[in-house]
Structure formats: structure tokens, C-alpha cells
Amino acid sequence: MTSKSRNNPAAVLERLIFNNRPAVVVLCIIISVFLFWNAAQVRPETSFEKMIPLKHPYIEEMLEHRDDLANLGNSVRISVENVNGDIFDKDYMETLRQISDEAFYIPGVDRSGLRSLWSPNVRWTEVTEQGFAGGEVIPQTYDGSAESLNELRDNILKSGQVGRLVGNNFKSSIVEIPLLEEFPDPNDQSQLLKLDYQEFSHNLEEKIREKYQLENPNVKIHIVGFAKKVGDLIDGLVSVALFFGVAIAITFALLLWFTKCMKSTLAVLFSTLIAVGWQLGLLHLMGFGLDPYSMLVPFLVFAIGISHGVQKINGIAMASGTALDALTAARMAFRQLFVPGLVALSSDAVGFITLLLIDIGVIRELAIGASVGVAVIILTNLIFLPVLISYIGISKKAVKVSRENAERDSPLWRFISNFASPVVAPFSVVIALCALIFGLWYGQNLKIGDLDQGAPELHADSRYNLDNDFIINNYSTSSDVLVVMVKTPSEGCSSYNTLKAIDDLSWRMENTPGVQSVVSMVTVSKQVIKGMNEGNLKWETLSRNQHILNNSISRADALYNSDCSLAPLLVFLEDHKAETLSTAVAAVEDFAAKTNSDEHMFLLAAGNAGIEAATNDVISASEIMMLIAVYTAVITMCLITFRSITATICIILPLVLTSVLGNALMAFMGIGVKVATLPVIALGVGIGVDYGIYIYSRLETFLRMGMPLQEAYYQTLKSTGKAVLFTGVCLAIGVATWMFSAIKFQADMGLMLTFMFLWNMFGAIWLLPALARFLIKPERLRQAKE
Template sequence: MIKRFSEFCILQRAWVAGLIALITLVLSYFALHVEVRTIFEDMLPSQHPYVKVHEKFKDTFGGSNMVTIMLEVDKGDIFQPVVLEKVRTLTQELRKVSAVNAFQIVSLASKKLKEVRASTGGIETRPLMWPDLPASAAEYTALRDAVLRNPMVYGPYVSTDLKATLVTVDFIDRNVDYGTVFKEINTLVSKVNQDGAVKIRVVGDPMLYGWVNYYLPETVHLVALALALTVVLLFLLLRTWRGMLLPFLAGLVSAIWALGICKLLNINFEPLVIVVAMLITSRAVSHSVQIINRFDDEIKEIAAGKQTSRDAARTALMDLFRPGMLGIVADAGCMAVVAMSPIPMLQKLTVLSVVWVCTLTVSAVVLTPILLSWIRKPQGYAHPFDAVPYLRRFLDFAVFVATSRFRYGVLACSAIVMVTSGVYAFNLKIGDANPGSPILWPDSTYNLDSAAINQKFQGADRMFVVVGGDERDLVKRTEVLDSMNRFQRFMEAQPEIGGSVSIADILPVVNRTLREGNPRYQELGETQAVNGNIMATLESVSEPGDMDRFVDATNANAAVTLLFRDRQGETIRTAIARIKEFVAQNPLDGVSYQLAGGLIGVMGAANEVILSSQIEALALALLVLVVICTVVYRSTVAGMLFMVPVIISNTLTFSFMAWKGIGMNINTVPVAALGIGLGVDYAFYIADRIKEELAIGATPEAAIATALHSAGLGVVVTASVLIFSTLLWSASSLRFQADMGLLMAMWLGISAMSALFVMPAIIYVFRPEFIFGKPRHPAQALPLVLGTAH
């Protein structure tokens, strides 16, 4: 079947190439219009209980797209006209930002922060600083005193040293566009702080992913530079124009097809997954180079007049179709398991990746030999520098190691590496592994701003836990409020949680105010009726929406908002475990604690999904690989054999991630899944060439030597080229891309070394039947020996 297919492609090469060109031209139009942006809702596992709680209460208790702005002074305190004027301007102008939730803008200059006063004349609430700024020194002093008396402001919105204040704003999740919000807020901050009188710091997911979009032009330049370096190195090592242009063309065609098809499927392109795109493009280069190398092996026959370029191209296609397709199917199958995740972003990325990998069938496996068949004079080189002799010396060493007694040392070292790295890989963390965002460098503006805000305040990232049930006015019950209060104290014992806030904090302050400020009465009411009266008093002097951050409209549910100083995976897991511990040890009839909303809540949901599905996904990816190899080679031993380089490359890579503090999160999972297929591609070519040589009567030593000098040369060339190209990513302003570039380079290097040293040694020692064939009876082997001798 492969032979007939190869003959058809070469015989009808003009029609096949024309059809590919036509499809590429059509899809290029759609590829140019693919949408490049981050969609927040795609990053949430929508069916997870935490996300359901978040979606139900986010409009009341606050969403996960909150932006926090800190204004800080070096000298004096914030209670001076130049600072408070900026606070008021920011508060007012934020209403004009796209997708903003105008009811969730909170600052000293908003109507949300108020002071409750009681006197013989009655009870009143006044906004601390709205609508006008203080007009005199006495009014500034009064404002400072009011802030110091209010525990809901002093600490949460004004720092304890009085040198900084916060402005927080939330956005409507379904409407937010991170790039637009990022530009508008930065423009506003620059406009407000033209005189540089204060330091303004801004954090929040819209700003974080806005930075990703901000660096998109740089990312495009790095992609172009990496591709240029790839082309130059291919030209330098392969010394032919075909060796330079055809792999580049294979990568370009596959990219156009994949992006065009995804546009037709209405799938957006996430900026961070460009790493996955580069990884797949590297596979196109690899497959194309292998075919070119095999074509070059046939040049001697062409020079002798025994065959033409068409014959050589047909031979290359026919002989490399199976390992090429096996590598493509393995990559696609291993990547497809990511679709098991309930996170829409990963599901869309899976479709994009699988489509992209499958396009390599056309762009690399089929198109490359077709174009090679048109070469009229394949002999000769484009430049005099010849690196092949140096590469062959390295390959001679690989042959020596695989066929000498050192092969046992290779196998022993491989076993030790697998066990050691496998054990250390368990240190790999799920979620973010370091404070700040792992997407950006520690010294980036965003991470410095985040550290500064977390140092001055209780925490920039939030999780809300819903306490209540279906009963109206349930949260007015003293035992419920007392439980909330004890829950807050219990959670604040975790160092990473800087503080918390709930209605249980507000009612004692109001109760004290109603008792002429007597601190003895700063406590909850003794009965539900008393608490109800306090809450009713507070609501009577509040405006609509003022209580939304604390209780719902029926007072059936209340929010306990926890403020986090970092978003590390371990911090979130510890917090969730402590919440569950408190709930289990402090049950209340008819009252439930519902986890969990806000940014930290949805991050916890994503981490739990990744934690629960990652081992299953990796195991399933390995199973897919075993099944594919078993079916293709009709041997279960084949599946076990090809697992060895995969296990080596993955355990070493995961150990590297653990060592470098790269967590397994929503952005790194796809790279890990695709790495399983990446770890075995090179081994397919080596093993298949050994099998091919043995089938025509070569000795095991000769077969290994031929395979390493032919397919192995392609492995060395592609691995070297792609390792240098991916290392360029270390210059990226996005730490995630730099880390993934280093990870890809490491993956490519380990995969190449496994294919060149470990696989031949295993094959030579164990001599699997699917490669060597069934043992021949001496009488059956005699004619072959005689024929060979003749």
C-alpha cells in the first residue's frame, strides 16, 4: 500500500503539488485573519464546583478579573491634595474603561467606603471622601482620623503606615478584552501621574495578560529570528538549497493549513501557546530533513545513471513513510489526550495541535519528496564548508558505543537516570511554583508591582467563600456570624493569607457606633433579632449596592473574602485544605461553606483539574503510544521498546522543571503532552532503518552503522539546528517563553541522545523480533548467505 501510494504521488506529482498549492493559497487567507487573544472564560473548568460557585456569585461578591491600583508616596502620608486628587481622578475615569463593572470600583474617593456615625440626632453614614476633596487642613485631619477608626478601610484600603492607598476595580468577565483594558488603564495611569508625584502600581489578571499581548510584537520577532537561524544552520550543515528551503517550506505550509483550519473552526490563537506552535514546526523540519537525507543517500545511484531524481524521491517517500507517519500519529495521539481536560482553552489547543500535527503528513512527508523529484542536478554543494565529517565522527562514536561492551553501560546508566529522575520528578509542583506570575520575569514591572502591593497591604489576590444556604436572613443568626468570625481567624493563621473581610467584621463596628463608640460593645448581637436590627440600621443608611460585597439580596448567603499575598499552587492547596478542615470540624445545621470564587478560587479549580488529570493524561498518552507502535509493528514488544526514550526524556524534563521551579499549570500541560510524542520521533527513524537494513541481509553491526550514519545524521542535524533556534527564546521578556524554549531545547537534546545511543544499544542487546524477524533455521539461512557471498 505504501509502495502504491508513493508511486502515485510521484507519478501524479504535478496534480498533487498543484492541489496542495491551491489549498494552501485558500487557507492562507483564513490564517491571516485568525484571532490572537486570551479569552478568560476559556481558562476555567466550567463544570468544577468552585467555578460554579464563582459564576453564581461573582456579580455580587466580586469576579476574578479585579485590577488593583496602589498609589504610594515616599514622604509624608497620602492625606495631601496631590495624592487624593489622583485617587479621585482614577476613581472617576475608571468608569470609562471598557467592560468595567462600575458598581465594583472601590477607593477612598468612591461612595463605597463610608463612616457610620451615631448621635442623639440619629444614625448616618457618610462617604469618607465623596464627592469633594477635603478643603482645609482640619478636614484632612478629620479624614485621617476617620480612616484610622474604620477597620474596613485602615489596612484593607489604606496601608498601616499611611503611605499608600488602593483603588480596586472589577470587570465583566464575558466582555473583558485584556489587551484593551491594559492599554486604557496604562494610558489613564500615565495621564494621572504626569508629574511623577506618587508611585502608581497596577496588578490583576487583565494587566498580566495585557503584558503578554504587549510583548506580542517581540514574540513575533523572536519567531522570525528563530526561523531565520534555522534556515541558516540547515544551509550550513546540509550544504544544499533544497536542504535549506524544503524544511522551511514544510513548516510554513503546515502553519498556514493549521491556522486556516482553526479560523474556519472559530478557534482563537492564545499568545502563550506559540511555544507549542514552534514545537510542532520543529517536527515538520525534522521529518523533511530525514527525507532529504534519504534522498541524498540515493545520489550515488543517480550519478551512476541507475536511477533518476524521481526514483530517488520515490524511494525516500516509500522508505520513510512508515516512520514519518508513525511519528505524526504518535504526536497527534499523545496531544489528543489533553482534550480530556474540562478546561476549554486546553480543549481548543488540543484541536489546534492535532490539526497542526496532522498537516505534517502533507507538508513534510508528501510535499518534500514531490519537490525533490523535480531536481535535475542533485549533485554538488552550494558552499565549500563541510561539517559532515565532524558529525560522522560523532556518529562513529555512537556506533562504537552501541555495538561494543559499552552498550551494557549505556543500558545501566539509562536505568539509573530513569529511576533517579523519576523520583525527583515527584517534586514537580502543580500550579504556580513561585511568588508573582511565572509568565513574567521576577524583575518585571508587574511582579515588582505585585510584591510592593503585597508588602504594603493584606494581599492583591482574592478568594471568596460563600457561607449560608436557602433560608432567608440565615446570615443574621449569631451562630452563623460567629462561625464566620472563627473561620476568618482560623484562615488568617496561614502566613500567605494577609487578611479577610466579611459582614461579621462590620456588624461589631456598627454596634459599637450605635453605643456612642463604647469599645465594650464591639461585638456581635446576642440574638438573630439584634443582628437583624444592626444590619437593618446599616442598610437603611446605605445606598443600593453598598452591601453587595458582603451579603446577597435576601441575606441568605454571605461572603468571606480572603486576601492572598501570593498565588502559588501550594498556597492555594493549603488554603483549600484548611477550609475543608474547618468546615469538617465545625458543622452547622442548615449552613454550608461553598468553595470558592474570585481569582484564587478559579485558580484552585484549575489546579485541582490539572492535578487529577495530569497523571491520567500522561498514562493515557503512553498507552496511546504503546498501542500505535503495537499496531504498526504488530508486536507488543515494540510498544514497550519505544517507551524507553519517552520515559527518559519525560522524567529528565520533569525533573528539570522541578529544579527550575517551573510549575505544571494550564500553560505548561500542552507542552508536556506533546513532549511524549516528541521524545520518540527520532527513535522511530533509527529503529525503522535498522529493521530495513536487516531485512536485506545486513549484519546487526552493519545495520546499526548504516542507520546511524543515515537516519542518525538527520537526527543530529535537526536536533542541533532546533536546539540552537529554541535557545533564542531565552531572550524573551516573557519568562514562560524563555523557560519553555530551554525546556524544548533540553527535550530535543535528550530525545536525540536517546535515539542515537540508547535505542541502538537496546536493539543490539535484546534483538527484538519485530526488528530482527523470526530466527532462521540454519538450513534456511544458507541460501541467503551464499547469495550474499556471491
């Protein structure tokens, strides 16, 4: 053995591993038993706070004043529709009462804030000759008779709830259910339980929708809200398990076709499934579960593990042609492929880690899970797999096929090697440049945030989005609410100057595109002042008399806090599309910049629309930063490995082209950059670099032997081209099954990752050699070797 091989880190590690093969196998078995047991404990879980950027100023303000914003945070709305009449029906009202009572006792409900027509906190008010009169919308004397129903109709009309709790056509009404993230354990009041979104969603389905639609065929129930949406997403994870099984079956068939060897096929699958199990077990030990977004990670770990396993099997099969036995072949392949594989996986991991820059819990957990999975693959597929093959070997048929492929000329690889020819390479570069310019131009249409109404994470025809459409079409106040918090000194929210400023902002927002209506304590104050003046419309304005103002806001329930230091202004939006949110937020910020003072401050933002706006802001600020970070990390890894700027350029530029075209594809398909799609950018770059690293490492080897570029590339394709093609297909298959998911954002992620994996593979095979024609100097590589 030469001194050079002794100093080679791969050679040193090779001796350490293969001289202690039994210990490696036993250690792997022990770790597998422990981590697979932990993996079995992993459960689907998520939380409201994991889905939002907790460090954003909007969210910090919302959380600081959470106790003063009851019913304006995480909540669910149940709309009960009478399909064959209106709500003024005895049977309908009894069903509504039962639903309201049933919802009251569901674990996780903030019972003090629940509102429906049956709630005592839903009241009516009118002006009479004796002054103000009022009471509960459904009085204690209600008995379901025709007289009671007529009285109910009058009370609803006087309550101001038409379009809010009652449908505009009087065919439905809503039960509003505010939720608690943590609540006392019914069995032990000293213990707090976290809201289980899946269980809560199932309770809504079983105890509300299924039960009462079955009992009363005339009733149809529609449910919307963050908790219901997340519950539906978690339920969609069941289908993901099926997709995983389909991906395994397809991969097995392709592996068997590729290797022509059952033993090596099973070995690759076995080692890769071990990696998936280890990754899930480690996640459980770290205190993480699986949410709808991190469900992508096991697919990625499986796909990456298979791709690197294929490279190992291909290398061992080629080495078996000259090696004396399976052990020698495994050691030769390990020595040759460990460093490129380690660099590729390290680049993957570093690319994933850059997602930690994004201040959203689910994305950070995805980054951690993916990085752990890549680290595990280094142990299972780069180390354990060669050791396993050294015991079981590769079939003679597979070795024979590999030797024949190496000896005979390949018309396919000879044709593809023309990409490195001096005639074709310039055309390739020009085509790539045109594609880059087109991608940059069309990619300008890419939007931040949601581009559709309802829940874009779900398909348009999903039950949740159909329910959301019903509420949008039948109520004046949508489910998309932007809450502006008006902060004042204690007892200061009722001052004339503050109320006048709130009134001015209300007028401005009502005239802002995308806004349906605005409600605040000023809305109630004006109505009360008008009522105190015989209902005369000219008095529907703010009084400068402080005593009158104090009296007028006393009826503005839930529109100011206990010490009158915070007053929410509710802006009901037509939808939560990115443009709608940015327009509304810009209007509020502009107004606040001009009017904020020591007396009152207008702060953004609460409500689901405020949270969406904060999330969009974080994603917009993080997108470029994350791209710079992931490319910096990958470039650094390539520079350390190949110690060549030109080599790094050859590897990186195809990735850049893929990123640009990926953005253009998202713009074309109407997919916005959001929590679900932002990780795709980092994942596509981090994993896509694998192709370039494997191809260039082999190409450099042949160039150092003195071969011309085109011949060196031909030999590269013969030795690793099939494995690279197969790697691209395996990576694509691992996520392509997601395109058939019932969850739209999973389908979008599957489509985008499939495109990026395949295009990265094509870019490495097509563009890398063309760039090498202009950038790589073979004579310098030969001189460096000498």
C-alpha cells in the same frame, strides 16, 4: 513491480501522488491562497473563562453565584502613590479623582462596583452620644483646603479602609475596578462586546499610567489584576514574532550546511512555512485566535516540519546516488520514509490530543492547534515536499557528498555504534537505570502550581511583579483572596447559628499559616454591636438577639446578597503559592465537612486564590492521567507499526527516562506544574518518539538483511544518524529562542522543551541500541522476512 510492492500502502499512495504531480501542486497553491488569507485574520485573544477549569466544583459554584459576588471576580487594582509625601495633599487628591473618573469610563469596567476614596459607596461610620454617624469619606464640602484634608484624614481612620483602599503608611491609595466579561456596545446597546484584554491593558497604560504620571511627576501608579497580567502577556507576543524570525534564520543556515544544496534548503523552508500558514488559517476557520499559551504551536509546527523535511531530503539525497533522475529519487525516498514519517507524526498528534483530557480552555486549544498542525505537516512535508523536489531536484554537490558519505567509513558513526556492542550496552543500561532512580527521587520535590509571589508567568523584575510587590508591602490585604461562599436558605444568612459558624471559621482561618486576615459580615456585625454599646470591647461579639443581629449586618455592604441567602467570607492570603493555597483550602474543607447542614453550607471557592486552587487541583488530577494517556497512545502506535513488544520497549524507555529527568529538572529550577508547563510533558513525549521510530525502522531493515546488531546500527547511523542529530537540533532551535522571552513562562517552556528534545534525541541514539542488544533477536527478524 512485485506483488508485495503493489500491496504496500506507501507504494500505492506513491503512484497516486507522483502520477498526478501537477494536480498536487495546483491543489496546494489553491489551498495555500485560501488558508494564508485566513491566517492573516488571526488575532491575539483570550478570556478569563478560557484560563480556568469550568467544570471544577469550585468554579461551578463561583459561576453559579457570580451575580452575588460583585467585585470578587475578575478585577484590577490601581494603586496611586505620592512619592514625595502622603495622600493628604490637594494635588494628589485631584489626580486620584481624575484617575477614578477616567477608569470609570474605560470599556469593560463594571461601573456600579468601582471603588476609590472618591466613590460615594466608600463611607465612614462612628458611634456618638446620639448613636451612629457616618457619611462619604470625601464629603460634598471637600475643597482641598487644609481643613478638608484634616477632615479626610479623620474620615479615613473611621472608615476601616486603612490597609485596604489606603496604604498602611498613607502614601498611596487604591482604585478597585471590577470588570465585565461582556458589556453593551456603546454604539449599539443591543449588542454585547467581549472584553479585549490587550485593549483594556493599553487603556490602563495610556489613559491612566502614562497620562497622569506625566501630568503629576509626584505620582507613581501601580496596576495589578488578572486583566493587566494577561494584557502584558499578549504584548509579549510581539517579541515572539522576532524569535520566530531568528529561528527561521538559524534553521536556514543549518539546513544549508546539512544539505549542501540551496534548492532543497529553500524547498524544506517553503513547505514548512506553508504548514505554519495552513495551521494558522485552519485555526481561524475553527474560530480560534492566538493566546499567550498557544503561541507555542507555530514554533512546534515549524520545528516538526523542518525535522521531517530533513529526513525527506536526506532520503532523496541518498536515493539520488542510484536513481536516474530527481523524480525516481523522490519516489524511492517517499516509499521508504512515508510510513515511518506517518507513524511519527500520528504519534505526535495522538500525544497532543491527550491534552484534551485537561479541563482548561487554553490547554485544549493548544491541543487542537498542535494536532491540526501535525495533520497539515503530513500533507506539506511528507507529500508536497517530495513532489516539489521531484521537479527542482537536488544539486550535484549534495548528491556527491551523500554518495561519498555512504561509501566511506565514518569514525564518528563507528564510535557511536559501540553503544550497541555487548561490552558497552550493559554499562549504558546501568547508567540509565541510575539516572532513572535519581530522577524519580529528586522529582519528588516537584510541586503543583505557582512557587513564587506575583505573576510567575512574568519575570520577577517585570513591571507587573514590581507593582505587585509594592501592593503586598504597603497594604494589609493582599491581592490574593480566597472567597468562601456561605449558602443558606433565603433570609437565613443573618441567623445566629450561621453567623456563629462563620465566626468559628474566621477564627480558624486567622490562625492558619499563610493567612493575613479574614473579613465577613461577622466582622461588621461585631463592630456595630460594640458601637451600639458605647464602644465597650466586651460587647464585640455576636448577640443571640435576632433583632440586634439584623440591625448589625445592615451596614455590611457587599458582604451578603439581596435576599441574604449567600454571604462571602474573604480570606486574604500572603501569596498564592501552591502550599499556601493547599493549606487554606484544606482548613476550609475540613471545617465544612464538620459543620455543613441544611441551615448553612460552606462552599469553595471564588476569588483569584480560589480559582488558582481549582486550577491546581485539576492539574494535579490530570498530570498522571495525561501521562498514562500519552504513553498508551504512543505505545499503541508503535505496536501497530512494528508489531513487536520488544521494539516498542526499545523506543519507549528512552522517552520514559526523559520524562523523569524533565520532572527532576523542573524541581531543581523551581518550576511548578501549572497551566503553562503541563503541556510540555505531552509535547516532549509525543514529539520525542520521532527519533526512536526513524532509528528503529532503519535498524530493523538492516537486521533483516542479516547484519549483526552493531554493524546494523552503524549502517543505520550512516544512513539516518546525521538526519536524526539535525532533527534534534532543529526541534531544539525552534523553541530555544523562547528562553530569551520577556515572558517567564515562555522562557520556562522553551527551556524544558529544548531539554526534552535534545535528551530524547540523545536517548534514542545512546539507549535504544543498548536496549536492542538485550531485547531484539536478529534471527527472528530474518526468519520473519523469509
